[in-house]
Amino acid sequence: MDHAGHRRLWVEVVTNAVALGAMVWGLKLCVQYLDPYREQREQAKKRSAFLKQHLGRSLDLNEYEQLLAAQVMNPDHIEVEMQDVSGLDSIVSDLETKVLFPLTRPELYRTTLWKQAKGVLLYGPPGTGKTMLAKAVAKQSGCFFLNITVSSIMSKWLGDANRLVRAVFSLASKLQPCIIFIDEVDAMLGKRGASSEHEATLQVKTEFMQLWDGMESSRGQRVVVMGATNRPWMVDEAVLRRFTHMYEVGLPGKAQRKAILLGYLRKHAAEVPGSVAEELLAVEEGGSSSSSPSALDRIAEATEGYSGSDLLELSSQAAQRVLAEHLHELQQSESSGQPAPYSIRKLGLEDLEEAMGHVRPSTQRADDYSRVSSRSAGGGVGIPMTPQDLSAALALLMQLRNA
Numbered sequence: 001m002d003h004a005g006h007r008r009l010w011v012e013v014v015t016n017a018v019a020l021g022a023m024v025w026g027l028k029l030c031v032q033y034l035d036p037y038r039e040q041r042e043q044a045k046k047r048s049a050f051l052k053q054h055l056g057r058s059l060d061l062n063e064y065e066q067l068l069a070a071q072v073m074n075p076d077h078i079e080v081e082m083q084d085v086s087g088l089d090s091i092v093s094d095l096e097t098k099v100l101f102p103l104t105r106p107e108l109y110r111t112t113l114w115k116q117a118k119g120v121l122l123y124g125p126p127g128t129g130k131t132m133l134a135k136a137v138a139k140q141s142g143c144f145f146l147n148i149t150v151s152s153i154m155s156k157w158l159g160d161a162n163r164l165v166r167a168v169f170s171l172a173s174k175l176q177p178c179i180i181f182i183d184e185v186d187a188m189l190g191k192r193g194a195s196s197e198h199e200a201t202l203q204v205k206t207e208f209m210q211l212w213d214g215m216e217s218s219r220g221q222r223v224v225v226m227g228a229t230n231r232p233w234m235v236d237e238a239v240l241r242r243f244t245h246m247y248e249v250g251l252p253g254k255a256q257r258k259a260i261l262l263g264y265l266r267k268h269a270a271e272v273p274g275s276v277a278e279e280l281l282a283v284e285e286g287g288s289s290s291s292s293p294s295a296l297d298r299i300a301e302a303t304e305g306y307s308g309s310d311l312l313e314l315s316s317q318a319a320q321r322v323l324a325e326h327l328h329e330l331q332q333s334e335s336s337g338q339p340a341p342y343s344i345r346k347l348g349l350e351d352l353e354e355a356m357g358h359v360r361p362s363t364q365r366a367d368d369y370s371r372v373s374s375r376s377a378g379g380g381v382g383i384p385m386t387p388q389d390l391s392a393a394l395a396l397l398m399q400l401r402n403a
């Protein structure tokens with residue numbers, strides 16, 4: 001072969017190698033692109049390695065269980081405790097006997113009459129502490145917390161939803177003691193028979209109920225299904241029947257609001273000693289009630305309609321106000337060369353009162369929103385809004401908020 005022939009041969013070899021490399025790389029990209037769960041799978045792998053380490057034994061998880069493992073909370077990592085839940089004492093004590101003790105002392109609950117609750121529904125308006133309560137039960141009983149939402153189950157890939165539902169129960173059984181927590185039960189297990197109901201939704205519901213029944217009939221299973229919803233009337237009747245214990249977690253009354261505020265102020269005072277005025281913390285210690293309302297009574301009285309979540313926001317804004325003032329003073333003293341203020345002032349009644357001007361109850365905000373959106377969208381529920389309608393609605397909403 002002459003010199004030119006050699007060259008041609010080399011060029012051909014190199015070109016083919018490059019083309020082959022590009023093809024392999026392209027194929028790899030395609031495979032990655034076609035796998036809809038790649039990211040979840042990677043996360044789940046890490047989580048299952050963590051679970052293995054935490055439990056001190058190897059958990060043999062199938063691929064669907066691995067996908068769900070990403071939604072499992074280890075009780076050691078749950079930060080909320082039963083004592084953090086304020087103003088819901090009667091529900092807390094009932095949950096202790098019906099759910100918590102059966103999970104921690106299962107040997108006592110294996111008879112016909114002494115049996116554990118297998119289904120608990122918490123229902124009520126948003127932000128009232130339903131999720132918090134379920135997490136606190138998991139924490140206190142040392143249970144894993146498997147958090148299920150409709151989006152984690154309803155896969156767009158046909159057939160996967162049922163496999164994921166089966167994985168919910170098999171994973172919980174492997175992890176037990178375990179709480180299966182379904183957020184927004186109405187979205188996943190809503191009323192049957194609606195004409196818009198998708199076949200897959202119906203199958204998921206049927207499968208879920210069958211597995212739940214199977215779990216109930218096998219004694220000694222330390223698994224409980226807990227659900228939360230803001231729309232209990234939208235939950236399927238057959239599902240509702242399986243929730244043997246239901247608790248309404250409504251908007252807090254005055255005494256509960258006071259307990260929630262006090263809980264957060266005490267927590268802040270414990271985290272930053274001396275940060276809260278005594279008049280806010282010194283309320284009827286030991287149960288003695290004074291004739292005149294305390295400072296906190298006044299705030300509790302004025303916060304009708306506020307949820308626990310709103311009250312947390314109110315306390316937080318009041319505390320931030322003190323911090324912002326302190327930072328401002330520090331900045332000023334730095335620029336003027338004066339010595340910086342030594343201590344931060346205490347959070348007082350006026351901070352809470354001031355914060356009330358900014359934090360309105362979320363129920364009221366929701367009312368404002370529906371009023372505003374119906375005004376700009378022409379009134380009817382379900383009428384699609386244009387981007388112009390939406391920005392007009394938001395402008396109106398801001399006006400109302402600032403009013």
Ligand SMILES: Nc1ncnc2c1ncn2[C@@H]1O[C@H](COP(=O)(O)OP(=O)(O)OP(=O)(O)O)[C@@H](O)[C@H]1O
Pocket residue numbers: 084085086087088125126127128129130131132133228229230260263307308309310312
């Ligand atoms: N009773 C309460 N005691 C103390 N904090 C509360 C209470 N209720 C609500 N909170 C605070 O509000 C936050 C939000 O509450 P949570 O998410 O539990 O409400 P939810 O009822 O599950 O709401 P949603 O229906 O919107 O999911 C909690 O993390 C907690 O900080």
